[in-house]
Amino acid sequence: MNCIVCLKQVPDTETQIKIAQDGMSVVTDNIKWVMNPYDEYAVEEALRLREKFGGEVTVVGVGPKRVTESIRTALAMGADKGILVDDPSAAGSDSLGIARILAAVIKDLDYQLILCGKQGVDDDYGVVGSVLAELLGIPQISVVVKLEVSEDGATIKAHREVEGGTLVIESPLPALVTAQKGLNEPRYASLPGIMKAKKKPLDVKTVADLGLDAAQVGEGGAKIKVLKLSPPAEREAGKMVDGETPEEKAANLAKLLREEAKVI
Amino acid sequence: MAQGIWIVAEQREGELRKISYELVSEGRRLADQLGQPLTALLLGSNIKEKASDLGKYGADKVIVADDERLATYxxxxxAAVIAELAQAHEPAIILLGASVQGxxxxxxxxxxxxxxxxxDCVEFSIDNxxxxxxxxxxxxxxxxxxxxxxxxxxxxxxxPNVLELNEPDESRSAEVVDASFSLDDSQLKTKVVxxxxxxxxxxxLTEAERIVSGGRGMKGPENYNILEELADLIEATVGASRSAVDAGWRPHSDQVGQTGKVVSPNLYIACGISGAIQHLAGMSTSKVIVAINKDPEAPIFQKADYGVVGDLFDVVPALTEQIRKLT
Structure with a gap:
């Protein structure tokens, strides 16, 4: 069973986000770049499926050279090979553009399952997976917390998180699933894994290599245009609730919530 | 030329979800700004009677796609039915809920x-x-x-939970029409089991009006009952910080924050949560934030409307007791 994992590199979740002078981008100096946390679950699930069914795990990323590090991390976890599309014309792509690039990479590969993180924790779109599935003409199941593959490897049953419950969905393969936290506990790369990863194949391609027209990707091909970035509204400093004892504080708080905030 | 605003109403087991009314309310405001009609799409099975509710909140027209195969999302x-309808009618704008379905x-x-x-937008306007x-x-x-x-x-x-709801206007009614679409069984690959x-x-959590959330200060899974007691009383949902989830105290579906759920309730009570940046990111659009924490220097107090410095094991049960007295 061959799995493909789509991987994004994002700022670590502990990062303070500062908006650049141009008001259109974030300051990227001193950012610690990591594999998108949801993509870690996707990599881990692919590795577990390979352990059970055999086959290969291919990791595909789009972005500048630094993304190589995150692909190497996936290879160190155990993935077999990586593909990076590194092309300045891809910069500024929206979800549609990124999905077009991924589809162009993946369409000629032999695969049964594509795994993506449920969203990038930077732009928070969560759209690339479903656009990619549509472009490839395969079914999608998103926000998956449990995945079972039938013994014959022909169908999957996925549990997806919905408001107030879990939906169990069955799909034939090939299919695309997006990973939610809880799907598994991703492994750490071992030292031998890190050494081995250095020798694993990592192809770097350009948009032209994929037979894509540069006008279809990047800023030119984007349907969504960013007008500006802004910081969140500052919350006004609140008040500390007085009281000598916990009971007094609780009584004062209850009163404030009822009479001033009117929320209980 | 493409014209008109569409909203995609959401139903589960035949009942309209609150986000549907939020979408109609916002759609109405945008439609008025554009001077164009507002249409609600309603997909389901035996669902037509729900169309009039959408009219009361502001839809001019409701297109109903009624089919057994649309009973559950x-x-x-x-996607096949809505795309076909959109190609036939060419709306300028389609709004959906940023729910799991949308x-x-x-x-x-x-x-x-x-x-x-x-x-996952929180504000809309029309420009040019x-x-x-x-x-x-x-x-x-x-x-x-x-x-x-x-x-x-x-x-x-x-x-969900962000856009302002219109007051339903009982005198308003929408034109209700049956959708014409061709849905071929061969298009249906997945099946809800x-x-x-x-x-x-x-x-x-994403739909809750009130949330009581516990973090590392809860000290263990067995102590969440004091939060549950408060939550039951004020009709709140219990949430958790990443450290509580990573410690295995609470399921991941309870996690609030950057790698969990982003929430905007009317009231968010953070108990024993210090306020790591990834947590604050997930709850700072809450309307009223209460923080209960032993450490007066905890960053959560910078975001809180009401702060209580104290031991949550004393303060939370006392708060539950005080609120019970009020009601």
């Missing part, structure tokens, strides 16, 4: 229509005839204001 069926559907629909999609949407990025550490370029339609999803409802039928 599936990506295949819903977020699953929006990308698929956008890809079918070759359109742009802005996900185009939709402008404001959406949190980095889980709310910043906001992006976006618009569309050569996109027909302009697709966006709206975060079952819906496992969570015990107690509690409201999801």
């Amino acid at each position: 599936t990506t295949d069926a819903y 977020k699953d559907l929006s990308g698929r629909l956008a890809a079918k229509l070759g359109a742009g999609v802005a996900q 005839g185009s939709l402008v949407a404001k959406r949190p990025i980095y889980a709310g550490k910043a906001y992006a204001t976006v618009t569309y370029k050569d996109s027909v339609p302009q697709i966006a999803t709206a975060r 079952e819906l496992q409802q969570e015990a107690g039928g509690k409201i999801d």
